Amino acid sequence: MSSSCKDLMAALKDCLMHSDCVVKQGNLPSDCLKHHMDELPQECKSLRKATYECKRGMLDMRRRFRGN
Template sequence: MPSCKEIREELVDCLLKSDCVVVKRHTVKECLQFENSADVPKECQSIRRSFFECRRGLLDMRRRFRGNKL
């Protein structure tokens, strides 16, 4: 079964290096809730979107038969 583990790890690494965690001292969970914050770089936001699409692909019954588009 396909997994989104690699994308999740990449997202966490990106957020750990962001100003939201380093400068503002928020947790990764709190930074994920700040969707359009200037402290979260665009790169992390795009990785977050990719992770969401990956997770959605695991739950979508039509995609379960065809597989995730990677």
């Protein structure tokens, strides 16, 4: 993974670990992402989308030359 996506991934992990889905309900962060997306705060949803776009940009040949 490129260094541009590492910061987003770290922020997403931090957001998930402090969300109610993990803290109060005791779910795993991966379980919250897969099955409890509606319970996550808007910040985590935005970080998830940004992470997805960053990873997608790494595979898109047009974006490789332009950058993320």
